[in-house]
Amino acid sequence: MIKTISLVVAIALSAIASLASAQSIDLGRGEIPVTVPAGYRQDTATPLIVLLHGYSTSGDWVDNYMGLSGIADDYGFLLAAPDGTRESGGAENRFWNASIACCNFYQSEVNDVSYIMSIIEEMKTRYNVDPNRVYLIGHSNGGFMSYRMAYEHPETIAAIASLAGADHSEQQGPDAPVHVLQIHGTADETIAYRGGEIRENRYPGAMASVRRWATHNGCESNGRAREMRDLDASLPGFETGVLRFNIGCQSGGSSELWTISAGAHSPTFSASYAEQVVEWLYAHPKPGISVGD
Secondary structure: OHHHHHHHHHHHHHHHHHHHHOOEEEOOOOEEEEEOOOOOOOOOOEEEEEEEOOOOOOHHHHHHHHOOHHHHHHHOOEEEOOOOEEOOOOOOOEEOOOEOOOEOOOOOOOOHHHHHHHHHHHHHHHOOEEEEEEEEEEEOHHHHHHHHHHHHOOOOOOEEEEEOOOOOOOOOOOOOOOEEEEEEEOOOOOOOOOEEEEOOEEEEOHHHHHHHHHHHOOOOOOOEEOOOEOOEOOOOOOOEEEEEEOOOOOOOOEEEEEEEOOOOOOOOEOOOHHHHHHHHHHOOOOOOOOOOO
């Protein structure tokens, strides 16, 4: 009996150790924090969210800010929150080589598209990732990078959510549709809601970004105003308007804008912000039946 109990304990400890050892991956650019939901099963296809930080911050910072790992158990998704490369000069800030405008200020040749794809592929190797539910969420520079991934790997990315990022004026249309959500505050003084420039390199505004993706996805040009949302705890009431382009779109594509009236570059999130974004992602998988359904 004692031997049996000891064996059970040993197996349990081994399982815990195995789970703990799977909480990060390293592809040659440092450890990448990985969150595995408590109910994860290797025989069940599981959504994957890759979270991309803004200029000068980190994966840990943006996860603490958005609170995604805190709801992974409830929603049952895998989460990877990598760090960008450090600049070769100045304050050596972390960045993503996303677009002409943002934020490769020292002309690095780093290929972040390849790096992020390698993260996705490694996660698929280690875990049972649902191929129809691979999502990106990005803040600021991470939002720019999310758009780039949607352009260059639409066959892999089901949907992106960009907070205070922007589309890429220089990119050609993607080869396949992708669901796009742009979240932006009208009082953003870093990445302007109506568009602007960084070091003389222009970027489109929030409305122009979603309209361009509505065109890419074959949607009707007139968006529909929908429900109001509460995303910013520092602003009264339901301050966020929703404009949705989802009529006539190609299967697997749509475009949506959540405008935070008087919202800043880094809003003070409401308690339900992370849940609202994840629920939007879950409502926008790639076409077809997921393995786990």
